[in-house]
Amino acid sequence: MLSLIELQCRPWLNGLELLEDLQRNKHTLSTGDKGTDSLLQGGFREGQLTELVGPSSSGKTQFCMQAAASVAENHLGRVLYLDTGNSFSARRIAQFICSSSDATLGQKVMSRISFHTVYDIYTMFDTLQGLEVTLRSQMNVNEYRLRLLVVDSISSLITPILGGSGSQGRALMVAIGYLLKKLAHEHSIAILVTNHTVGAGGEGGKTKPALGETWKSIPHVRLLQSRDHKNSNCTISILKHTSMPSGQTVKTMTRKENQQCL
Amino acid sequence: MEAWRLPLSSSIRGKLISAGYASLSLISSVSSSDLARDVNITEEEAFEILRLAKQSSGSSSCNGSRSLINGAKNAWDMLHEEESLPRITTSCSDLDSILGGGISCRDVTEIGGVPGIGKTQIGIQLSVNVQIPRECGGLGGKAIYIDTEGSFMVERVLQIAEACVEDMEEYTGYMHKHFQANQVQMKPKDILDNIFYFRVCSYTEQIALVNHLDKFISENKDVKVVIVDSITFHFRQDFDDLVQRTRVLSEMALKFMKLAKKFSLAVVLLNQVTTKYTEGSFQLALALGDSWSHSCTNRVILYWNGDERYAYIDKSPSLPSASASYTVTSRGLRNSSSSSKRCSHKLSFTRAISHNGSENCVSIPAFSGLRSTSPRTISSRRRNASTISRSLRPLVRAATVETIETSSASSLVD
Amino acid sequence: MQNGKMKPENLLRRSTANRKLTTGCEILDECLRGGISCDSVTEIVAESGCGKTQLCLQLSLCAQLPISHGGLNGSSLYLHSEFPFPFRRLHQLSHSFHQSNPSIYANHNDNPCDHVFVQNVHSVDHLFDIMPRIDGFVGNSKNRLPLKLIVLDSVAALFRSEFDNTPSDLKKRSSLFFKISEKLKQLANKFDLAVVITNQVTDFVESSDGLSGLRIGNLRYLYSSGRRIAPALGLAWANCVNSRFFISRSDDSIGKDRSEKDESSSSSVSRRAQRRLDIVFSPYLPGNSCEFMITREGICAVQA
Numbered sequence: 001m002l003s004l005i006e007l008q009c010r011p012w013l014n015g016l017e018l019l020e021d022l023q024r025n026k027h028t029l030s031t032g033d034k035g036t037d038s039l040l041q042g043g044f045r046e047g048q049l050t051e052l053v054g055p056s057s058s059g060k061t062q063f064c065m066q067a068a069a070s071v072a073e074n075h076l077g078r079v080l081y082l083d084t085g086n087s088f089s090a091r092r093i094a095q096f097i098c099s100s101s102d103a104t105l106g107q108k109v110m111s112r113i114s115f116h117t118v119y120d121i122y123t124m125f126d127t128l129q130g131l132e133v134t135l136r137s138q139m140n141v142n143e144y145r146l147r148l149l150v151v152d153s154i155s156s157l158i159t160p161i162l163g164g165s166g167s168q169g170r171a172l173m174v175a176i177g178y179l180l181k182k183l184a185h186e187h188s189i190a191i192l193v194t195n196h197t198v199g200a201g202g203e204g205g206k207t208k209p210a211l212g213e214t215w216k217s218i219p220h221v222r223l224l225q226s227r228d229h230k231n232s233n234c235t236i237s238i239l240k241h242t243s244m245p246s247g248q249t250v251k252t253m254t255r256k257e258n259q260q261c262l
Numbered sequence: 263m264e265a266w267r268l269p270l271s272s273s274i275r276g277k278l279i280s281a282g283y284a285s286l287s288l289i290s291s292v293s294s295s296d297l298a299r300d301v302n303i304t305e306e307e308a309f310e311i312l313r314l315a316k317q318s319s320g321s322s323s324c325n326g327s328r329s330l331i332n333g334a335k336n337a338w339d340m341l342h343e344e345e346s347l348p349r350i351t352t353s354c355s356d357l358d359s360i361l362g363g364g365i366s367c368r369d370v371t372e373i374g375g376v377p378g379i380g381k382t383q384i385g386i387q388l389s390v391n392v393q394i395p396r397e398c399g400g401l402g403g404k405a406i407y408i409d410t411e412g413s414f415m416v417e418r419v420l421q422i423a424e425a426c427v428e429d430m431e432e433y434t435g436y437m438h439k440h441f442q443a444n445q446v447q448m449k450p451k452d453i454l455d456n457i458f459y460f461r462v463c464s465y466t467e468q469i470a471l472v473n474h475l476d477k478f479i480s481e482n483k484d485v486k487v488v489i490v491d492s493i494t495f496h497f498r499q500d501f502d503d504l505v506q507r508t509r510v511l512s513e514m515a516l517k518f519m520k521l522a523k524k525f526s527l528a529v530v531l532l533n534q535v536t537t538k539y540t541e542g543s544f545q546l547a548l549a550l551g552d553s554w555s556h557s558c559t560n561r562v563i564l565y566w567n568g569d570e571r572y573a574y575i576d577k578s579p580s581l582p583s584a585s586a587s588y589t590v591t592s593r594g595l596r597n598s599s600s601s602s603k604r605c606s607h608k609l610s611f612t613r614a615i616s617h618n619g620s621e622n623c624v625s626i627p628a629f630s631g632l633r634s635t636s637p638r639t640i641s642s643r644r645r646n647a648s649t650i651s652r653s654l655r656p657l658v659r660a661a662t663v664e665t666i667e668t669s670s671a672s673s674l675v676d
Numbered sequence: 677m678q679n680g681k682m683k684p685e686n687l688l689r690r691s692t693a694n695r696k697l698t699t700g701c702e703i704l705d706e707c708l709r710g711g712i713s714c715d716s717v718t719e720i721v722a723e724s725g726c727g728k729t730q731l732c733l734q735l736s737l738c739a740q741l742p743i744s745h746g747g748l749n750g751s752s753l754y755l756h757s758e759f760p761f762p763f764r765r766l767h768q769l770s771h772s773f774h775q776s777n778p779s780i781y782a783n784h785n786d787n788p789c790d791h792v793f794v795q796n797v798h799s800v801d802h803l804f805d806i807m808p809r810i811d812g813f814v815g816n817s818k819n820r821l822p823l824k825l826i827v828l829d830s831v832a833a834l835f836r837s838e839f840d841n842t843p844s845d846l847k848k849r850s851s852l853f854f855k856i857s858e859k860l861k862q863l864a865n866k867f868d869l870a871v872v873i874t875n876q877v878t879d880f881v882e883s884s885d886g887l888s889g890l891r892i893g894n895l896r897y898l899y900s901s902g903r904r905i906a907p908a909l910g911l912a913w914a915n916c917v918n919s920r921f922f923i924s925r926s927d928d929s930i931g932k933d934r935s936e937k938d939e940s941s942s943s944s945v946s947r948r949a950q951r952r953l954d955i956v957f958s959p960y961l962p963g964n965s966c967e968f969m970i971t972r973e974g975i976c977a978v979q980a
Contacts, residue, residue, distance in 0.1 A: 055555075056555035056556055056577065057555070057561065057576055057577040061579055062579075065579070072337075080334065081337075085519065085556050085557065085559065086368075086369060086370060086519050086522065086523065086559040087556075087559055087579045088340075088579060089344065089579035089580035090337045090338075090340035090341035090343075090344050091341060091344050091345070091580045092579055092580040093337050093341075094337075094341055095580075107338050110336065110337040110338035110341060111336045111337065111338045111339075112336070112337075113336060113337035114334040114335065114336050114337075115334060115335050115336065115337055115340055116334040116335070117523065119516055119519065119520060120516070136292065136293045137293065137294060137309075137312040137313070153556060155556075156512070156556055156557075159508070159512060160509055160512045160513065160516075196555070196556055
């Protein structure tokens with residue numbers, strides 16, 4: 001019985017082991033755009049939950065797809081793309097992949113990206129738990145392991161259950177946040193989620209990220225994306241980062257092929 | 263499920279149970295190396311146990327490396343699926359070009375604009391065009407039209423249907439050498455018959471109808487498009503509980519997305535435009551607010567540019583932002599006359615619209631207003647939408663805001 | 677929820693077109709392809725003095741005509757929010773109406789005014805109070821013609837004073853528009869009525885955000901009496917109606933004497949009385965316009 005509990009709990013690690021784990025297992029994944037990479041000092045960190053916030057049609061899905069394509073191609077990792085709003089487009093991913101001219105290579109890259117639609121939070125829990133089981137049971141010597149998990153967008157799963165009378169919604173939101181972070185840490189996956197903005201209330205008309213104050217502390221890294229509609233430039237700025245000051249920004253431009261920094 | 267049901271040798275089974283692994287869920291929750299260490303078996307045996315456990319619990323395929331989770335598809339397969347998705351033409355080839363061939367099935371498309379810009383006309387045109395038979399390059403399907411405002415006029419539908427039938431007859435007349443036996447027999451009355459028209463007069467009726475659609479479409483499998491005109495009307499009243507309104511709307515959006523995916527049909531939601539007070543001034547936005555804006559896959563905004571109607575792709579996962587002009591004629595939606603001037607390669611424009619290329623004469627689908635002579639290929643078409651002029655910017659944005667300057671020429675060249 | 681609503685309407689069983697109510701003037705009827713449509717909310721925008729009330733009164737009378745004559749064979753309900761109601765003008769019109777339709781009004785004592793019901797509305801709340809009574813009113817039509825036309829003259833007057841210009845008030849006001857429109861459309865659909873609403877105009881003021889110049893419909897600019905105007909109640913209300921028609925008058929007709937005895941200047945009289953109707957937007961009519969006149973007998977075609 002005790003052995004079972006011990007198995008379930010993670011063993012204690014000291015700081016040195018953590019550092020070793022960091023250096024050995026937790027690499028940075030390029031986002032596919034040099035500017036964003038330099039902003040994030042390399043890109044996404046495996047083991048961390050990165051959130052991208054932005055108003056509608058600011059380019060969040062494009063960012064996610066570019067990241068997926070970049071990880072599949074450059075890092076030879078598998079990507080799992082969970083889509084909540086029918087916004088995944090395989091065609092666009094194909095455009096992001098530079099080696100799509102070579103058909104067989106392109107096919108290999110694209111077959112590393114798995115895609116699934118999830119429409120509500122309970123399905124999401126089931127999916128994540130199923131994923132956990134799969135990840136644990138796989139031998140670690142798999143040639144392509146899962147490196148990036150994208151959830152686009154997590155806010156459309158959570159918003160329907162927030163509000164209302166009970167605080168169930170918030171509890172579920174926190175639960176899913178922790179489940180994601182646990183997955184990220186245990187299996188050295190980088191997780192990217194997107195969030196939308198809502199009006200901040202009052203007469204000011206400012207916008208703030210959805211999901212409220214409780215969610216704010218859950219992601220490790222928060223990025224804000226906004227789009228200047230006049231010339232389709234996007235600006236990505238850091239709202240929160242574990243090792244960098246917030247407020248730094250980078251401008252990117254959306255082109256047909258991929259996002260490139262200005 | 264119990265561990266002793268697994269088809270293992272009895273010694274291993276015994277070791278499992280004495281170590282405490284009585285149920286499959288416990289087995290599944292550990293990794294193979296931990297299991298091996300604990301039960302005192304080799305790693306291969308542990309892996310085998312886990313594989314069997316997963317198999318019998320009915321989870322994802324035993325191979326492990328094929329699909330990460332149950333039901334996931336990989337992007338390469340999806341690419342092929344996407345490319346073979348049929349699209350519904352809008353009868354306006356410019357509009358079709360920026361849409362990548364037309365309104366795509368399996369997507370939720372939102373079309374918004376000011377009153378009088380032609381939203382209902384587009385809705386009616388689509389509900390007629392979806393019925394174009396496969397021999398002529400269409401989908402041969404039926405349409406569901408949900409009318410919340412009372413703008414659906416049968417005489418107008420009849421007009422558009424008659425024009426469509428005439429176009430089809432001309433097309434088959436031209437193609438007569440290719441199709442020997444098939445003769446298009448559609449009559450305008452048949453077209454009316456294939457549009458399932460629902461009128462809703464309150465938001466409760468709207469919700470009830472949307473809930474009922476799943477059953478209805480299961481019984482009428484050839485429905486290929488669902489048009490809601492307009493999705494917002496009943497929700498713009500004062501709701502006592504705004505949270506409830508948001509929840510109801512997001513549930514409705516979800517249902518539409520599921521319908522689109524499940525039955526591979528196109529869902530077209532027509533939306534109104536409102537003024538929003540942001541950052542100290544009033545600006546235009548689509549109705550229903552920020553939380554609604556991610557409920558659709560594609561968004562098209564209709565606006566006036568001078569005396570012409572324009573459509574702008576505001577949100578799309580795979581199409582670049584572009585604008586195209588269109589007109590509403592007695593025969594339905596057609597290309598605007600200035601675009602036909604462009605197509606005839608005249609370089610003197612009456613209005614100085616700059617283009618990045620003059621390759622606007624992409625292969626035109628069979629039923630655009632221009633009597634094109636090139637038949638459309640029935641297989642998928644990948645349009646190069648970036649050739650459509652980028653310099654035109656609409657005056658209305660979706661959830662974000664943009665002021666209108668009818669006289670200034672900021673990003674409009676007029 | 678009745679089960680009947682879940683079945684789609686058979687479009688073929690509907691007559692090929694919605695029933696139309698004649699305006700009493702053949703030029704207008706031609707422009708509108710028959711007249712005002714039933715099961716639809718039509719808005720008439722005009723500055724004061726252009727004749728919207730005249731047109732509404734005439735429509736109320738025309739509703740009594742049998743269907744063969746372009747009417748709806750029904751009575752009409754006239755909700756007026758502006759004072760006073762022009763009873764004298766109604767009687768005047770009714771008299772000439774009676775005379776010009778002898779076949780219908782065989783009995784000399786038949787008064788067309790009997791089939792026009794007038795109700796005063798002084799605020800938005802009052803309007804909402806009246807709505808359920810209309811429902812009952814239409815239902816219990818024993819001795820009289822069934823109700824087939826509702827006129828609301830004018831909607832702008834209901835909103836004139838109660839609301840400030842703050843964003844929250846405007847939002848409240850907008851949601852009331854949709855509530856009114858929804859209720860009227862429900863009535864129109866349930867009983868196959870024609871609903872006509874009149875609206876006023878305001879002077880066009882170029883505002884800093886450029887929104888006042890927002891183009892709605894077929895006309896880029898709306899001009900009346902030589903100056904540029906905009907329909908009242910803004911974009912929100914424009915979303916609430918199915919069709920919008922704009923009546924305007926030209927420059928030369930202001931500031932002249934209205935002496936009807938002056939026969940010599942008949943041309944100037946006719947110019948004074950001349951009006952123009954433009955179709956701003958409509959789900960089934962192309963952008964079109966026509967000219968008509970207002971005379972003692974009512975609205976009639978422009979004399980050549």
